[in-house]
Amino acid sequence: MTILVLGVGNLLLSDEGVGVRVAEALEARYVLPVEVSVIDGGTAGMELLEPIANADRMILLDAVTADHPPGTLVTMEGEDLPAFFRTRLSPHQLGLPEVLATATLTGDLPNEMVLFGVVPESLKTGMELSSTVAGTVDELLGHVTARLEAWGVTVTEKSA
């Protein structure tokens, strides 16, 4: 079984990059078995078809604008995910929504998908997370590792 942890977002627009930051933290702090691949997807498009098509299960990490205060953690599962990504005005030529739609067409969509996200506070040009969103990274990471464990993966924290 292959599991993909995919962090997406633009690192140059502060909280927009939180998905990538959480993916980085996962790789930095945990020892993961070979069947788990962690990818910093940035704002890429069709390059992501390969890892997504190869995955049986996928955890997506992203900033999510929702009707909730900044820093609120949100989640979404299964079939809601492609529909969810269709709702946003993708600034990308062929962004994640199109990649997921393409994977649907080719029958390559992972069997199980979950999104963990956080409502951003700042989308200003800059490479730092706002303190509100930076404060949620550990909690998001906890959801990711818990899900990996629920999927039968042994996740070990690296010794300091």
Place this chain on the structure above:
Amino acid sequence: MRITIDPITRIEGHLRIDCEVDGGKVTKAWSSGQMWRGIEQILLGRDPRDAWAITQRICGVCTTVHAITSIRAVENALDMEIPLNAQYIRNLIMGAHGVHDHIVHFYHLSALDWVDIVSALDADPVATSKLAESLSTWKLNGAHEMRAVQDKLKSFVASGQLGIFANGYWGHPAMKLSPEVNLLAAAHYLQALEVQRKANMIVTILGSKTPHIQNVAVGGVSNAINLDSQSALNMERLYHVKTLIDEVGDFVKNAYLVDVAAIGAFYADWTGYGSGVTNYLSVPDMPIDTKGTQFTLPGGFIEGGDMGTFQAISNYQDKYFEDNVAESVKHAWYEYSGDGKARHPYDGETNPAYTDFQDDGKYSWVKAPTFKGMRAQVGPLANVLGMFAAGHEPTERYLKHVVGMASSLLGSEIPLTALHSTIGRHAARAVRCAVLYETLADQWNRLVQNIGKGDLTTFNKPVFPKGEIKGFGYHEAPRGTLSHWCVIENGKIKNYQCVVPTTWNAGPRDDNDTPGPYEASLMDNPIADPELPLEVLRTVHSFDPCLACAIHVADPDGREVVKVKVL
């Protein structure tokens, strides 16, 4: 009447196009970038060795090209020599990225402007296969394959979820292909999804990761070469790369080139639309020496569509290129200090000055670049014409092949001047893709031979002097000439400007009020139905637009109802 398309779908960034339409054709056009790109400001004060990792975040589609160009700009400022292995490895990465990008652009971004997917449901699979086999020897053109594709499309349409095909202009009067040609194109659309994955795998193997390569550095690449080590670039990986190059090349030569020729022949009227700005700028690429004075692919400037005016740009120190680039903000939402006139990128400023959309004033976040004071078109067409003018043999061969095939399908001779058009940009992109394939094979041979001689060097250490230095780097990227310009003071970045391909093509009017390439190319385009301006999209998409800046936040409060659960 006036039509506004905002945003142009399937487009990077957020591009708005306004057209005045009179008597069924476009009489005036405006191209407007609707987002501010202030990314250069993040770079100020940083270590120049880190700039590439930051600039590759400018755009999700063009990560690799910004990384390489940034590195070249800093190396240029330091007047560095780069080990041959590093040049070849970078060239392989860039070439593979280019092939990937061209295939995706044609099949997955623009083909559906010309191909009617719904019409393909009515095709006869046997007739489709016969037609395809009369055009090429591509292995996946059989009747069985065509029937399988048609069944897949039928079940997809029957499910009521058109998904990726939801926004098409199906049944539009400007759609002219027969059901069989539509089915053939749909089959290759699906096959191209597989092929682009292979092209991208080359980038992954050599660049350590994708979509953000990890292996480049100011001074070379970080790949360790050891033919016997499992953890380094070894013979097994190199042969894997070679296999992938050949598989991708097979598709490019036997499917992509053929499809473009067929679409060109069936839409021959579109060789009469979309020329616009016929000053063409391209730069040489695929350096094959340590100093950047010899290149596999030539580039230069052509004025007024006249190949006789071609002037080559010949090295990384070339003053003809360095001195002749400027950017105007007269019609862009910025202001310059001083007289406000167009500025050279070294002196560039990024001070926002937003007004409303003013037809005769400022109307875009994109600046308007000029070369020798003139507007210039960049992209595969500019590149192919430049290489042709320079006498580059593979370019000439593939160009004649495509134009010849289209001519025989049409039943009359298509002149090379037909390339100055909307269809011409697609033809040139396919030609460039085939040229890049050959270049990949050539670079692979050079790399293996050089390693065979015992040269394992991949990196020269950069040393930053005290005081101020300046440099520029360029790359002939999939969408055209990309340049980065940096000023470094005491080892820190003092100024940084990126002049990206879409800036050249999508820029607004300049200091002389001369329209940019998008704007000029839309003039006189026919508009069959102003409510469904497919023709405008055809011309704009032919440039492969990419307004890199990319805000990316997901918004669940949109059209569809989805359930977000608070954790």
